[in-house]
Amino acid sequence: MTTKTSKPIEGSFQLFEGDFTNAGKASTELRNVLKGLAVADDAVRRAGVAAFEAEMNVIIHGVAGTLHYAVSDGELNITITDMGPGIKDINLAMQEGYSTAPAWVRELGWGAGMGLPNIQKNSDKFKIDTVVGEGTTLQITIFI
Amino acid sequence: MGLALTELIDKLGFEIKVGGDLNKIVEGCYISDLLSDVMARSNEHELWITLQTHPNIVAVSVIKGLPAIVLSNGRSPEPATAAKAAEEHVVILSSSKTTFEIAGLLYNLLKS
Numbered sequence: 001m002t003t004k005t006s007k008p009i010e011g012s013f014q015l016f017e018g019d020f021t022n023a024g025k026a027s028t029e030l031r032n033v034l035k036g037l038a039v040a041d042d043a044v045r046r047a048g049v050a051a052f053e054a055e056m057n058v059i060i061h062g063v064a065g066t067l068h069y070a071v072s073d074g075e076l077n078i079t080i081t082d083m084g085p086g087i088k089d090i091n092l093a094m095q096e097g098y099s100t101a102p103a104w105v106r107e108l109g110w111g112a113g114m115g116l117p118n119i120q121k122n123s124d125k126f127k128i129d130t131v132v133g134e135g136t137t138l139q140i141t142i143f144i
Numbered sequence: 145m146g147l148a149l150t151e152l153i154d155k156l157g158f159e160i161k162v163g164g165d166l167n168k169i170v171e172g173c174y175i176s177d178l179l180s181d182v183m184a185r186s187n188e189h190e191l192w193i194t195l196q197t198h199p200n201i202v203a204v205s206v207i208k209g210l211p212a213i214v215l216s217n218g219r220s221p222e223p224a225t226a227a228k229a230a231e232e233h234v235v236i237l238s239s240s241k242t243t244f245e246i247a248g249l250l251y252n253l254l255k256s
């Protein structure tokens with residue numbers, strides 16, 4: 001896809017731990033933006049899944065953070081950064097089924113340990129930077 | 145082969161909790177109460193049968209483009225869930241049947 005506008009199309013959202021009520025707002029709004037740009041359904045769906053999982057991880061694990069997206073020629077870049085506890089062992093966190101989510105979060109159906117693997121599977125490029133005690137930043141690229 | 149949502153609602157006796165586009169085609173279902181699992185494995189044209197009734201199910205359904213959410217065992221969406229679903233045009237159905245019965249009936253309908 002080639003965007004015809006000169007200005008980059010971008011937006012950002014604030015995310016807060018425990019804010020389950022507003023969970024999905026950033027991802028569904030991003031989805032509407034992509035649909036408005038006539039991005040292919042498959043890319044829209046992959047972007048939605050990756051963004052929503054990242055959004056949920058801040059809401060569940062990350063204290064507070066932001067989701068920023070930018071659409072430029074041929075790609076969508078999403079950066080999710082938080083000031084949470086960070087991830088001690090990224091390899092372990094990337095394993096399907098590994099989760100530190102507490103019981104009450106699991107009762108809501110989160111905490112299957114599938115979020116990070118889902119993000120990876122749905123992204124064309126995926127990078128995770130984390131510092132224990134400082135926070136986590138995810139960079140997701142989807143070709144559109 | 146698939147069936148339109150309207151036809152399924154009629155044949156399986158679903159109660160419409162939140163209405164929307166009932167002309168979408170259903171070709172199967174995905175059953176899970178784990179939201180990330182539904183994000184990973186559900187497909188377009190599949191009903192999602194679940195016991196989860198909180199608002200996050202709406203976002204999952206929107207993002208995956210699912211035709212409808214079916215709450216089994218007679219469950220109802222939480223008021224906040226119903227409100228969000230109406231806003232996002234997500235169809236929520238309810239059935240007094242168990243998940244097993246719904247899936248079995250759906251299987252027979254779609255197979256025939």
Ligand SMILES: Nc1ncnc2c1ncn2[C@@H]1O[C@H](COP(=O)(O)OP(=O)(O)OP(=O)(O)O)[C@@H](O)[C@H]1O
Pocket residue numbers: 053057058060061062082084085086087093094098099100101109110111112113114115116117136180181
């Ligand atoms: N932003 C984050 N900050 C701190 N820890 C995180 C963050 N994201 C993930 N983690 C850690 O990595 C683990 C695995 O994350 P993942 O998203 O795969 O699963 P989950 O969030 O526990 O469950 P699910 O995504 O299936 O609801 C988490 O349980 C948590 O320990």
Ligand SMILES: [Mg+2]
Pocket residue numbers: 053056057111114115116
């Ligand atoms: Mg997660």
